[in-house]
Each structure stands twice: as C-alpha cells, then as structure tokens.
Amino acid sequence: MSTVIAFIVIFGALVFFHELGHLIFAKRAGILCREFAIGFGPKVFSFKKDETVYTIRLLPIGGFVRMAGEDPEMVEIKPGYRIGLILDGNEEEVSKIILNNKEKYPEARIIEVEHADIEHDLVIKGYVEGEEEETLKVFKISPSAVLIEDGAETLIAPYDRQFASKTLGQRTMAIFAGPMMNFVLAFIVFVLIALLQGIPTNEPALGKLTPDGAAYEAGLKEGDIVHSVDGAEISSWSDVVEIIRQNPNEELEFSVDRNGEELTIPVTPKVQDVEGEKIGIIGVYSPMEKSPLKAITYGAKETYFWTKEIFIMLGKLVTGQFSIDALSGPVGIYVSTDTVAKSGIYYLMKWAGILSINLGIMNLLPIPALDGGRLMFFAVEAVRGKPIDRHKEGMVHFIGFALLMLLMLVVTWNDIQRFFL
DSSP: OHHHHHHHHHHHHHHHHHHHHHHHHHHHTTOOEEEEEEEEEEEEEEEEETTEEEEEEEEEEEEEEEETTSSOOSOOOOTTOEEEEEEOTTSSEEEEEEOSOGGGOTTSEEEEEEEEETTTTOEEEEEETTOSSOOEEEEEEEEEEEEEETTEEEEOOOGGGSGGGSOHHHHHHHHHHHHHHHHHHHHHHHHHHHHHTOEEOOSSBOOOBOTTSHHHHHTOOTTOEEEEETTEEOOSHHHHHHHHHHOTTOOEEEEEEETTEEEEEEEOOEEEEETTEEEEEOSBOOOEEOOHHHHHHHHHHHHHHHHHHHHHHHHHHHTTSSOGGGOOOHHHHHHHHHHHHTTOHHHHHHHHHHHHHHHHHHHHSSOTTSHHHHHHHHHHHHHHSSOOOHHHHHHHHHHHHHHHHHHHHHHHHHHHHHHHO
16 A cells, blocks of 8 residues: 555656646746646546646546647637627626526527637627617627536637747747756755755765664674774775675674774675675665755756666667667556665655656657657747648647557556566
C-alpha cells in the first residue's frame, strides 16, 4: 500500500507541476483555460474555480490544460436557429445564450437568428418572437457570456482569449513552461534533500552507520575521524572509500579520533557484487553538512548532472546501444518506485527529482503531440513568418499521439513480461 501511495504522490506531483507551468503562463497571456486535468479518461473528481474546471481523471498516463482555441470552440449558431437570450441587469449585453430547452428559462427572449458572431464582433442579430413589429434587432454579447446547452454552461471564448490569437512568444512560453516546471521541481526536490539530510562532504569522518554493517558490528561510531586505515594515512572520505572497496573480506585496522581519544578498531569489510566486481563495504554513509547556500548549489549541480545523464542515455538509445526493451512505462516506474521506497524517504525524493527531469526532457523532444513537437511547429512559423495550417498541424499531432499510445502499450507489455510473467 505504501508503494501505491508513493507512486500516486510522485506521479501526481510531476504531472501537477508540468501542467501548472502551462496554466500559469497561458493565463498570464490572457488565454482562457477551460480545464486543468491530472490523468485522462473519465472524470473521478472535479471542481470549478473562476473560468477553469480542475479535474482528476481515471487513467494515470499524463494530464493536460485545455486552452480555448486548441479544439473546435463552439457550436455554430446559424441563421434560422431559435435561441434564447438573457441580458445582464442593465439590459445592455447578452449574458446567457440558451441553445435548447428554452422553456426552462421563461425570462429569456426568444429570437430567430439572422446572424451571430461569438468570437470576433460579439453580436447576435435576429427577430424577437412575440413582438408586433418584425424588426431586426442587434444584441451585443458580453465577453464573459455563457452558452447553455442541456443545462450545462460553457463560457464563450472571444478570439482575443484564444490560444491562436496570442503572439508567437506568448504561445511558445505557454507550451515551454510545462517542461520548464519539471526542471524547477527537480531543483526544489534536490535542494530540500540537501536541507533536510545534508550534503555529502569529503572530510575523513564517519557519517551514519547501518545497523547490519561491518562498521557498526566492529564498534565504529558516527563522527569518528579516520586518521589511517591499515597504516595508510587518510586525508579525505574518498581515501576511506577506496581502501574499503579494494579490500573485501580483509581485516583492516582503523585508527580513529573519537572526542580526542585515539582508538584502533579492526574492521572486516563485507563483500558486495557490483556488476560482476567484488567490492568491500562496511555500511557507513559519508559525513553530511547542512548549509542553505550550499543546498542551492547542490540542487543546481544535481539537476545538471541528471539532465546530462538522461541525454547520454537517449543518445545510446538513438544509436542502438539500447533497445526498446530498455524503456519503462508506468508499470516499470511503479516497480522501480517500490524498490527505491524501501531504501528510505531521501532516496524516494531523489527518484522523484530524476523522474521529473526525465519527464521534462521527454516532453521537449521534437515528437508530434508532445510539447517539443508543438515548439517545433512554432520554430517553423518563426522562420517562414506565418503559422502552419492548423488542420495539417492537428493531423500530424493526432498521428503522433496515436503512435505514442501504441509505443506506451508495447512498453507496458514489455514491463509486464519482465516483472510479472
């Protein structure tokens, strides 16, 4: 159960921060954001705040921010339609447009539409039923008016609130902000680890001891300062590690300073197999220090290091040094989370940071349907001076999404075979 909770929390945090980046910068650009969703598929939970519906959906395979103008916006109100209009308190602007079940709104004015534009001019022209003189009337629509269909209200999206109306820079930032927030989240996680656990130092002192380690069994204690091991002078923690690694199952004499007292303690490193190599371990962590300034530096270094490592792995995948079988989907990530969770909260936090960087990088790849694919189209637009045809771009993203779903199925099946069959 703890693994399930850990997986949900980590997955939720990664997707939440990613989509939050999209949401913040889209709203800053004045784009109407209709929905902020974690997951796909049927809604499990939802609530509305201001213009946006916040939802949790059933399938934990991502999330999205539905921005006005990215999908076909509204039902078209054509000439001849009979609709109901409810005006605001000053009778100046239309606040509600009722498309059906008009009998439920006795206060509405029923009109036969002659012309309607709810995106640019924001006007409806038509003939009001029940008036003796058939006069074409013009009604101005409020930019915050709602369409009502089957009792459900949907905010209209004037063109200046739609994604496509914004500058190339604003649209680029609204899309780029998602992956960017994943790097920000990773940085924050690594800084928190440094603040809470401390930062490894290279001082020749012992950090925490594991209860089943050789150091604990021999009588060494946290804080012991190591002067020499088997007669070899020690000047750093790296020296201690190197000697221990090279002497598995061999007794070593540790000369240590414990609160001003010189002690000599024999320790026999236990044997551990690492990728076919036998190395010695004694169950001691490196010494730690806590410093807010160094924590920020540590967070930046860790973010850079894991970004570089993931790009190296991607390069190996592209050059064929790794096969598709090396990829992991939700099932593989769940199993890995279970393994990491057993090692402690700080390992789990670090795993979350690495996954966040991974998500950010994957979304920046120039693959249709991902953020990187959309940014690629923006780059083409910047070069040619005008956007790609929306229908053609939409088709490319649709095909890309279908292929990604197929890849997800293949990777998930490989994970199931690898871990459960």
